[in-house]
Structures are given as structure tokens and as C-alpha cells.
Amino acid sequence: MKFPILSIALSAILFFPLGLTTDDSDSESQHYSQCRCLPTDPCWPKPSEWASFNASVSGSLIAVKPVASPCHDPAFDQAACENAKTNYKLSVWRGSFPGGYQQINFETSAVKNETCYIDTPRSSPCGQGNVPVYAVAATSPAQIQKAVDFAREKNLRLVIKNSGHDYLGRSAGRGSLQIWTHNMNNIEFSGNFTPESCKWKKGEEAVTIGAGVQLKPLYSALAAKGKTAVVGLANTVGAAGGFIQGGGHSPLGPWKGMASDNAYQFTVVTADGKHVTANECQNSDLFWALRGGGGGTFGVVTSVTIRTFPDTIMLAASLNATIPDRNQFYSFTADFHAFLPKFSDAGGSGYYYIFHETNSIIIGGFFAGQSNPNATEALFAPLVQKAREYTNSQVQWSQLPPFPASVGIDTILNGTDVTGGLSLLSSRLISRKFLESADGPGRLSEVFKTIGPNQNTVFIGHVVAGGQVARNKGTIDSALNPSWRKALVHLVFARGWETSTSFQEQAIIARNMTDVEAPVLAALEPDMGAYINEADLNERHWQKVFWGENYDKLLRIKARWDKEELFMCKPCIGSENWDAESICRK
Ligand SMILES: Cc1cc2nc3c(=O)[nH]c(=O)nc-3n(C[C@H](O)[C@H](O)[C@H](O)COP(=O)(O)OP(=O)(O)OC[C@H]3O[C@@H](n4cnc5c(N)ncnc54)[C@H](O)[C@@H]3O)c2cc1C
Ligand SMILES: *[C@@H]1O[C@H](CO)[C@@H](O)[C@H](O)[C@H]1NC(C)=O
Ligand SMILES: *[C@@H]1O[C@H](CO)[C@@H](O)[C@H](O)[C@H]1NC(C)=O
Ligand SMILES: *[C@@H]1O[C@H](CO)[C@@H](O)[C@H](O)[C@H]1NC(C)=O
Ligand SMILES: *[C@@H]1O[C@H](CO)[C@@H](O)[C@H](O)[C@H]1NC(C)=O
Ligand SMILES: *[C@@H]1O[C@H](CO)[C@@H](O)[C@H](O)[C@H]1NC(C)=O
Ligand SMILES: *[C@@H]1O[C@H](CO)[C@@H](O)[C@H](O)[C@H]1NC(C)=O
Numbered sequence: 032m033k034f035p036i037l038s039i040a041l042s043a044i045l046f047f048p049l050g051l052t053t054d055d056s057d058s059e060s061q062h063y064s065q066c067r068c069l070p071t072d073p074c075w076p077k078p079s080e081w082a083s084f085n086a087s088v089s090g091s092l093i094a095v096k097p098v099a100s101p102c103h104d105p106a107f108d109q110a111a112c113e114n115a116k117t118n119y120k121l122s123v124w125r126g127s128f129p130g131g132y133q134q135i136n137f138e139t140s141a142v143k144n145e146t147c148y149i150d151t152p153r154s155s156p157c158g159q160g161n162v163p164v165y166a167v168a169a170t171s172p173a174q175i176q177k178a179v180d181f182a183r184e185k186n187l188r189l190v191i192k193n194s195g196h197d198y199l200g201r202s203a204g205r206g207s208l209q210i211w212t213h214n215m216n217n218i219e220f221s222g223n224f225t226p227e228s229c230k231w232k233k234g235e236e237a238v239t240i241g242a243g244v245q246l247k248p249l250y251s252a253l254a255a256k257g258k259t260a261v262v263g264l265a266n267t268v269g270a271a272g273g274f275i276q277g278g279g280h281s282p283l284g285p286w287k288g289m290a291s292d293n294a295y296q297f298t299v300v301t302a303d304g305k306h307v308t309a310n311e312c313q314n315s316d317l318f319w320a321l322r323g324g325g326g327g328t329f330g331v332v333t334s335v336t337i338r339t340f341p342d343t344i345m346l347a348a349s350l351n352a353t354i355p356d357r358n359q360f361y362s363f364t365a366d367f368h369a370f371l372p373k374f375s376d377a378g379g380s381g382y383y384y385i386f387h388e389t390n391s392i393i394i395g396g397f398f399a400g401q402s403n404p405n406a407t408e409a410l411f412a413p414l415v416q417k418a419r420e421y422t423n424s425q426v427q428w429s430q431l432p433p434f435p436a437s438v439g440i441d442t443i444l445n446g447t448d449v450t451g452g453l454s455l456l457s458s459r460l461i462s463r464k465f466l467e468s469a470d471g472p473g474r475l476s477e478v479f480k481t482i483g484p485n486q487n488t489v490f491i492g493h494v495v496a497g498g499q500v501a502r503n504k505g506t507i508d509s510a511l512n513p514s515w516r517k518a519l520v521h522l523v524f525a526r527g528w529e530t531s532t533s534f535q536e537q538a539i540i541a542r543n544m545t546d547v548e549a550p551v552l553a554a555l556e557p558d559m560g561a562y563i564n565e566a567d568l569n570e571r572h573w574q575k576v577f578w579g580e581n582y583d584k585l586l587r588i589k590a591r592w593d594k595e596e597l598f599m600c601k602p603c604i605g606s607e608n609w610d611a612e613s614i615c616r617k
Contacts, residue, residue, distance in 0.1 A: 066615040067188035069206035070164055076185050081165070084181050088174045093166045095130040095209065096157075097138050097147035103157035112149075119149050122267040122448035126194045126245070129166035129211045133267075133450035137200035138162050141534040142612060148530040161200065161612075163190055163209035169242075170214050172298070172306045172333040178210050179331065180304040183597050188614055190600070191327050193243060193272030196265075196448075198456050199568035201273065201327050201600040205612055210331055212242035212272065217334070218252045224336060226296045226310035237295055239336040240271045247444045254437040258339040259283060261293045264382070264440070266448045271335040273326030277564035278511045280521060283436070285380040285498030286343075286399035289515065291322035292500070292507045293338040299330040302593040306333065320588040320604075323511030323581070325563050327600045329592055342437045346398040348407050348430035352418040353391040359421045360390040361476040367392055368472035368520075370414045372463055375497035375519055377401075377410045385490040387483045396494070402433040454527030455541050457549045457567040460518035460559050463497060474555055482548045486526060493521040513579045514560040521562050522552070545569045563602075573602040 068074040076084070085092035098119070101111035118124035125131035132138050138160050139146040145158025167178040182189040192202040193212045202209075218241070223234030238260060240249065247266040253259055261281045262270050270290075279290025287293060296310040297318065307330075309317040320329050354360040364385060374396065381396035398407060407430055418426045465471040482488060496518035504516035526544045528537055545567055553576075561570065563577040574582040582604075589596075589604045596605055599613040608617055 067206070068186045069188070069614070071206075074186065076187075080185075084177070087177045087181075088167050088169075091168045091170065091174055093129055093168055093211075095128075095163050095166050097160065097162045098125060098128050098131045099147045099149040100130075100157045102149055102153065103147065103151075103155065104153055106157070107153055116149055120449050120451040122194070122196070122450040123446060125450060126196075126213065126267050129168065129192065129209055129213075130162045132162070132195040132200070132203055133448075134198060134200070134454065135451055135530075136453045136455070136537070137195075137197075137203040139534075140205050141538070143205065144534060146530070150530055159205075161203040161205045163192075163204060163207040166192070166209040166211045168211050168214055172300060175210055175212075175300045175331050175333060176304045176306060178208065179300050179302065179597070182208050183302065183304070183595070188599075189597055191272070191331050191598070193269035193326075194245060194267050196268050196450070197273055197326070198565055199563075199600075199602065201325075201603065204600070206614065212269075212331070212333075215241035215243040215333065216248070217241035218244055218249060220252075220256055220258070220339070221336075224295060226312055226336070227308045229310060229312040235295070236339045237336050238339050239334055242269070242271050242331070242333050244270050246270055247441075247446055250437065250441040250444060253339065254435075254441040256339075257342045257435075257437065259342055259437045259440075260337055260339050261287050261290050262337075263290070264443075266444045266446055268448075270337075271332055273564060275335060275337070276321055276324065276326040276328075276332065278323045278515060278562065279564075280493060280495035280562070282380045282382075282397045282440070282495065283399055284495045284500050285375065285378065287338075287340065288499040288503045288507070289323075289511060290337070291509055291511055292503050294318075294322055294335055295338065296336040297321050298333045298335075300333060301330040302595065302597040316588050317592060319508065320510050320585055320592075322509035323563075324578070324585050324588070325603050328589065328598050328603045328605075330598065342435045343400050344402045344433045345436040345439055346401050346404060346407050346430060346433055347396065347439070348398070348411060349393065349395045349428070350411060350415065350418070351391065351393045351425075351427045353389055353425045354418070354421045355390055355423050356421070357390060359424075361480055363418060363421060363424075364392060364479055365472040365476045366414065366417050367394075368466050368475055371494060371519055372467050372497075373410065375463070375494065377406065378498065379410075379494060380498070381494050383492040383494070385479060385483070385492070386487075387479075387489070388487040394492075399436055404430055404432065452527060453530065453532070454525045455544060455567060455569075456523055456525050456565055457544050457552070457570075458521060458523040458561045458565050459549075459552050459556070460496070460512070460514045460561060461520040461522055462514075462517045462556060462559055463501070463519040464517065465556050465559075466519055471555075478552050478555065481551050482524070485548070488524050491523045493523070494519065495521060510578065510581050510585055512560050512562065512577060513581065514558075515562070517559065521565065523565055524548075541569060545571065568602060570602065574607070577602065578604075
């Protein structure tokens with residue numbers, strides 16, 4: 032099956048790669064007892080202690096290097112460097128190393144002024160940056176328990192890394208020990224699953240996913256079984272890690288809810304080194320927190336069990352409209368946003384791009400459970416007509432014949448995402464109510480006019496809310512940002528730079544995004560928040576923006592399960608007590 036326009040739309044979804052700056056970190060931290068032990072500290076474990084720890088995890092300890100290290104002296108290796116240069120934008124390659132992060136800026140350290148870029152001279156040093164020092168390449172929960180115990184006993188900075196896709200850098204950390212879940216790849220289907228201690232419940236169909244399973248292999252396994260599940264539209268993002276723990280949006284979300292709405296059970300190694308099961312019948316507070324509270328915070332998830340659904344039929348349609356006159360283009364962006372509630376009511380989900388370079392809007396839309404192309408055509412017709420009325424517009428609309436969802440999505444995905452950029456994101460959830468209001472779409476266009484010209488912004492709209500995501504309000508009680516239940520769109524933009532951009536210049540770009548540009552978008556709906564997994568790590572009122580009224584309860588659950596804050600990242604629950612690197616308590 033061919034999906035020409037949609038796969039282009041997908042490449043646009045995937046082409047924005049991102050990263051980090053630390054603009055407000057202290058200079059080199061003071062290492063008093065409030066701080067984690069770093070490699071330069073006397074309290075850092077001795078080589079003999081690392082060796083016995085390595086033996087205790089069956090030799091799975093790795094000394095981690097940045098992925099561009101073979102391109103620099105003293106470890107220069109011509110063949111390995113060429114290979115790195117060929118692959119450095121492929122997420123599947125980056126994800127195959129514990130030191131590979133999908134956004135290069137998280138491999139650098141502004142605090143230490145360290146980088147290890149692939150395109151700088153061989154003679155320029157390869158700094159470790161925020162790449163962890165050691166990783167445990169875990170294949171079992173028992174190894175993770177050992178790693179958690181060792182980090183706690185030795186007071187180490189501990190990070191959990193799965194795919195390394197995080198746009199906020201939460202899976203990286205300077206001077207840290209990493210638990211790397213990439214190799215935990217079990218996928219197990221059940222036709223009759225009941226959560227542990229819920230034996231009175233009727234069995235349901237489900238799939239249990241190991242901590243390292245990535246979306247493409249999961250979609251392939253689902254397609255082979257004639258099943259679907261609610262997970263993201265990406266190849267190498269993990270299904271069981273930060274994705275679902277942050278909520279997890281999906282092209283199937285409007286059909287069946289958020290990914291986290293469809294979780295039955297997590298197994299988790301907690302800060303005390305125990306391996307526990309969390310579901311609605313046991314450890315239910317942990318279960319509540321793991322569905323939206325964010326990755327890297329409550330423990331190391333070793334597996335998650337989610338609902339599966341019998342395969343469904345699906346339609347896909349796309350519109351590409353280019354409107355040369357800039358003011359008319361903004362008028363059309365308003366027409367387009369006013370159309371989205373109708374699109375949602377017709378069962379639509381999808382992704383759109385507002386390109387300032389070409390004055391184009393492109394949307395790739397999905398209609399899960401729908402099989403009548405005439406209905407889709409009739410739905411789009413008035414919008415297509417409007418687009419054609421603008422001066423010199425170029426408009427293409429097309430759709431695919433109905434296809435089975437599982438096979439279709441599996442076909443769209445080719446095994447790798449395009450990553451390896453330097454940037455940071457900013458985002459907001461936009462409510463249905465706002466888009467339905469008389470002046471809402473026009474006010475949104477004013478925002479594009481104000482901040483769009485900078486860096487020829489590509490705004491990416493994710494129509495992954497509405498439908499069942501909204502209907503689950505009141506029926507699913509979880510830590511998910513309550514703004515998701517009111518939202519129709521998750522709107523994102525990025526600010527990027529080059530490897531030649533100094534840390535000082537990066538900080539200026541990042542601060543402008545956080546303090547000048549993001550507030551323009553946020554002001555449209557001061558009570559709406561943002562999606563933790565695709566957002567600005569420097570967001571000012573992050574507790575409220577990412578978790579709203581759930582934040583205080585999340586703090587209480589954090590205190591119950593991780594009193595000593597072994598698991599810490601920014602911006603994660605309780606991180607107001609820590610410096611920007613999660614190394615020292617304030
Ligand atoms: C190309 C691309 C496409 C994307 N598509 C989507 C999409 O369709 N839908 C969507 O919702 N999001 C999407 N995202 C965002 C995605 O949800 C986040 O990047 C998310 O953080 C990825 O989780 P991960 O575990 O794969 O990544 P990682 O960077 O490895 O981890 C992310 C966070 O989760 C923690 N974590 C990882 N594993 C575990 C574990 N086992 N236990 C506890 N904590 C853990 C880490 O410590 C870190 O805090 C996309 C991102 C990219 C780059
Ligand atoms: C996979 O798809 C992406 C995005 O559509 C594209 O850029 C990339 O080149 C493709 N990779 C392979 C290996 O086909
Ligand atoms: C851990 O032990 C294995 C097996 O002995 C070894 O190959 C590996 O190099 C060790 N790791 C470290 C960091 O020394
Ligand atoms: C940071 O490192 C770069 C490259 O090594 C160097 O040119 C620059 O002067 C350093 N900046 C600071 C503030 O030390
Ligand atoms: C969208 O249309 C414009 C103008 O016709 C064209 O240049 C561009 O390649 C199209 N984009 C896609 C993704 O089809
Ligand atoms: C769609 O419209 C065409 C042409 O009017 C018609 O022949 C066809 O039966 C319609 N299909 C459905 C599923 O309604
Ligand atoms: C800050 O953002 C505004 C609005 O997008 C832009 O006009 C300006 O050039 C930006 N300034 C910097 C320093 O990036």
C-alpha cells in the first residue's frame with residue numbers, strides 16, 4: 032500500500048528535532064551533602080566498587096561515550112566516524128547506543144561548556160556533556176533493582192533512558208548512572224487479561240509491553256494479530272516509557288482516548304528497590320501517577336499492559352493549500368481552525384503544518400472507524416472551496432481508499448524517525464471552546480503573525496484530542512493534565528540553532544522563546560496548559576501548565592514512593608527543590 036502524501040506529512044511531523052539549553056544553572060555546583068556524587072568527587076565509587084556492581088548486574092555495565100566520539104581525538108576512528116556521519120540523523124541508530132540522544136543539544140552541557148558534535152574538527156575535544164558516565168543495559172527487572180539500590184546507596188544522579196526521544200532532555204544527565212531499558216523488548220498478547228488483585232473483573236484483550244519496546248515493532252506485532260492499540264505515530268519512540276507516562280497522544284486518540292487512558296497495569300521498580308505492580312486494585316496511587324505524571328519520576332517501569340482493539344477500518348485524507356499573499360494566508364489559517372471542530376465531530380484526527388517559508392497549510396487527517404470516502408469529501412468541500420477562492424492559491428486535496436488501521440499505520444512507518452537536530456520546543460493545548468468562539472481562530476492567526484516570521488516558523492498542530500479523549504473526562508481519573516479533556520489541538524513550534532551557535536547565543540534564543548514568544552500563544556487561553564512530553568523545559572509556571580490541579584496530589588504520591596527523590600529530572604514532580612541539572616538540592 033502507498034501513502035504518498037501522508038508519508039510526506041509524517042516526515043514533516045518528524046522533521047522537527049529538538050534539544051536543551053540551561054540558561055539558569057548555577058556555575059559549577061558546590062558539592063556538599065545536598066548534592067549527588069559526581070565523577071570528580073571523592074564519594075564517587077572506586078573502580079573496584081564499579082567492578083563488583085558490574086558483576087552484580089551480570090556484566091551489563093557500559094562506560095558511555097557520546098555517539099560522535101569516534102570523530103575526535105584521542106579516540107578517532109575513521110570507519111566508525113564515517114558510519115556515525117552517515118547515520119547521525121536516524122533515530123534508530125541514535126537509539127541503539129546508551130549515549131545517543133535524539134536531540135543533540137541534550138548531549139551537550141552549557142554548564143561545563145562541553146560538546147561532542149559530528150561536524151567539528153577532529154582536534155576539537157569530545158566533551159561528555161550531559162551524556163551519562165555509565166549505563167546498565169538492563170535485560171531484566173532484577174538488574175534494574177540492583178542499579179536502583181546502587182544509585183541510592185552511593186548517592187548517584189540516576190537517569191532512566193529508553194529511546195532518548197525526550198524533547199526536554201529528561202533521559203540525560205551530567206555525571207549520572209543511566210538505566211537503559213532499550214533491550215527489554217517482550218511483547219505478549221492476551222485475550223483474557225485481568226489486572227493483578229482484580230481477579231473479580233472480567234478478562235479483556237490486552238498486550239503487555241516490555242520497557243524498551245518501540246512503536247514500529249509494536250505496530251507490526253499488532254498488525255500481525257489483526258489488532259490496534261492507542262500509541263503514537265512514530266517509529267522509535269518507546270511505548271512503555273516517557274510516552275505513556277506523560278499521557279501519550281495518538282492518531283487513534285479521538286477514537287479511543289489517550290494512551291494512558293488505555294493502560295491496565297504497570298510493573299515498576301520503585302526507589303526502595305522493590306518490584307511492584309500498580310493497577311486500579313493495588314498500589315492505585317502509583318497507577319494514578321504513572322498515567323500522566325511524567326517519566327523518570329516514580330520508579331523504573333519494567334512493563335505496561337494496555338488495551339488492544341480488534342482492527343478497524345480507517346480513512347485518510349490530506350489537504351495542501353498554498354496562499355501566496357501573507358495576509359490572505361493568515362485569513363485562511365483562521366478558516367482552517369474554525370473548521371477543526373467539524374473535523375473532530377466527523378471522527379477526524381491528524382497532524383497539520385503551517386509553513387511560513389511557503390505560506391502553506393498541510394493536513395494529514397485520519398478517520399478511524401469510518402469507511403465512507405464520500406462523507407470525508409463532503410466534510411472538506413467547503414474548506415477546499417474557501418482555499419480556492421484566495422488569490423493565486425494552489426490547492427490539492429486527496430484521500431486514500433479505506434484501509435485496515437493496523438496495517439495502514441504499520442505501512443506508513445518505515446523503521447526510523449529523522450532526528451539529530453538542535454532545538455527546543457514550545458507548545459500549548461488549544462480548547463475546542465476557543466476554536467468554536469467567534470474571534471478565537473482570528474486571534475490564533477494574530478499569534479502566527481506575531482511569532483511566525485521568526486525562523487520561518489513551522490507550527491505543528493496535532494488534532495489528537497477531542498472525541499474519546501474529551502469523553503473520558505470524569506470517567507478516567509489519572510494524573511493526565513486536565514487541559515487534555517478540553518483540548519482539540521496540541522500546537523507546537525520549535526526554535527533551533529546550529530552546532531556553531533555558542534551556548535550564550537543558544538540561551539538568548541531559548542529565553543526569547545520562553546519569555547517573549549510562548550506568552551503570546553499562552554495568553555489566548557490562560558487556563559489551558561501544555562503537554563509535558565512536547566513542551567518547553569524552561570516553561571515558567573510549569574507545575575500548573577503541565578499538571579494543573581493535579582500537581583499537589585502528584586507531590587504527595589512522589590513523597591510516598593520516593594521520599595529521598597532518587598528519581599529526579601527537570602521539569603518533573605518535586606524538581607522545584609533541585610537545581611536545573613537535578614544534581615544539588617536547593
Ligand atoms: C520523532 C518523535 C515523534 C513523537 N511522536 C509522538 C507521538 O506520536 N505521541 C506522543 O504522545 N509523543 C510523541 N513524541 C514525544 C514522546 O512522547 C516523548 O519524546 C517521550 O518522552 C518519549 O519517551 P521515551 O521513553 O521513548 O524517551 P526517553 O527520552 O528515553 O524517556 C523520556 C522520559 O521518560 C523516562 N522514562 C523512559 N523509560 C522509562 C521507564 N521505563 N520508567 C520510567 N521512566 C522512564 C525518562 O527518564 C525520561 O524522563 C514524539 C517524539 C519524537 C522525537
Ligand atoms: C523514513 O521516512 C522518513 C520520514 O518520512 C524519511 O525521511 C527517511 O529517509 C526514511 N528512511 C528510510 C530508511 O527509508
Ligand atoms: C562489565 O563486565 C563485562 C563482562 O565482564 C565487561 O565486558 C564490561 O566491559 C564491564 N563494564 C565495565 C564498565 O567495565
Ligand atoms: C567554550 O568552548 C569553546 C570551544 O572549546 C571555546 O571556544 C569557548 O571560548 C569556551 N567558552 C567559555 C565561556 O569558556
Ligand atoms: C504542497 O503544495 C505546494 C504548492 O503546490 C508544493 O510546492 C508542495 O510540494 C506541496 N507539498 C506536499 C507535501 O505535497
Ligand atoms: C459515493 O458517491 C458515489 C458517486 O456519487 C456513489 O456511486 C457511491 O455509491 C457513494 N459511496 C458511498 C459509500 O456512499
Ligand atoms: C524574539 O521573538 C520575536 C517574536 O518572534 C522576534 O521578532 C525576535 O526577533 C526574537 N528575538 C530574538 C533575539 O530571537
